[in-house]
Amino acid sequence: MQxxxxxxxxxxxxxxNIARTLLWMVVVASALANMAASFGGADIWVHLVCGAITxxxxxxxxxxxxxxxx
Numbered sequence: 001m002q003x004x005x006x007x008x009x010x011x012x013x014x015x016x017n018i019a020r021t022l023l024w025m026v027v028v029a030s031a032l033a034n035m036a037a038s039f040g041g042a043d044i045w046v047h048l049v050c051g052a053i054t055x056x057x058x059x060x061x062x063x064x065x066x067x068x069x070x
Contacts, residue, residue, distance in 0.1 A: 020064065023057045032052040 034050035 020061065023061050023064075027054055027057045027061070030057070058059075 030053040031052045034047055034054065037046045037050060
């Protein structure tokens with residue numbers, strides 16, 4: 001007979017899950033900011049900053065995903 005345990009609800013809110021959620025939120029926010037800057041005719045530095053933030057956060061998400069597979 002197998003013993004089953006119910007998962008601890010605190011495990012769902014681990015720091016890894018919170019970090020991943022925050023990274024996704026920053027990716028979406030920076031992409032939207034870049035789009036708004038495009039429609040608003042903002043300076044080029046605004047586009048560069050938004051794009052750099054998007055790339056850094058997306059890259060971090062990819063690295064975290066690849067490391068979790070090991």
